[in-house]
Amino acid sequence: MHLIGLTGGIASGKSAVAQRLASHGAIVIDADRLAREVVEPGTPGLAAVADRFGAGVITADGMLDRPALGAIIFTDDRARLDLNAITHPLVQQRARDLIAAAEAHDPDAVVVYDVPLLLEASSQSGYHRFEKIIVVEAEPATRIRRLVELRGMSDHDAARRIASQATDAERRAIADIVIDSNGTLDDTLAQADDVWTQLREL
Known part of the structure; x- marks a missing residue:
């Protein structure tokens, strides 16, 4: 199995690259999706978030009120760190389970772990x-x-x-491959195709 990290800031074009790699046959594990799963109603994750941030971040039907939580964490660094301390370990455990399952199914699989905040969560992500x-x-x-x-x-x-996330320079420092998505979508997808060729040669 080949484990590949994919990251990029908000609106960087990362999702388009992930979808393209998936279309070629990569198994894409989406950390954002896992982050939603670990705070679904009834989960220990949601209970921990409610305990830290209060009932104001829970909707009347027991769901996480993402806009309310976002209004807190994007203006308070301590709050954002506290949220990460709750969710990141849960997400990482779920990701490890999925990666292990992918390897068991296909030892030669190319698994792309799509982690928007890979650098910010480096202590948990093990990049x-x-x-x-x-x-x-x-x-x-x-x-x-x-x-x-x-x-x-x-x-x-x-x-x-954008300012709340790592800079491009900081991400580039850990990059093996950089995809420039400033151009057209077709340009970005063509670069993703080239990357897939490289990954298949690993």
Whole structure:
């Protein structure tokens, strides 16, 4: 099995790359999806979040109120670290289980672990275990435009979200492969195709 890390900041184009690699046959494990699973109603994760942040982050039907929680963690570094301390270990355990299952099913599988905050969560992610780390990047102005146009954020909120994450330079420092997504979607996908060729040669 070949374990590959894939990361990039919000609106960097990482999801498009992940989907392209999956279309070629990679087994993609999405850390964001796992992060949602570990705080579903009835989970120990959600109980821990409610205990730390209060009933105000839980909806009337018992779901996590993501906008309410986001309003807290994106303006309070301590709160964000506390949330990470709750969710990251749970996500990592679930990821380890899925990686083990993929390897058992196909010892030659290319498993791509899609981790938006791989660098920020390095103490839990163990990024040194990856055979290769792929970083997808775009200029902040490009990412702000995408967040405004595609997600309806204000310029201010978009810039704040980007500033709360690692910089491109910091991600590039751990990268084996960098995909530049400043251009068209076709350009980005062509780079992903080239990367897949490299991964199949491992």
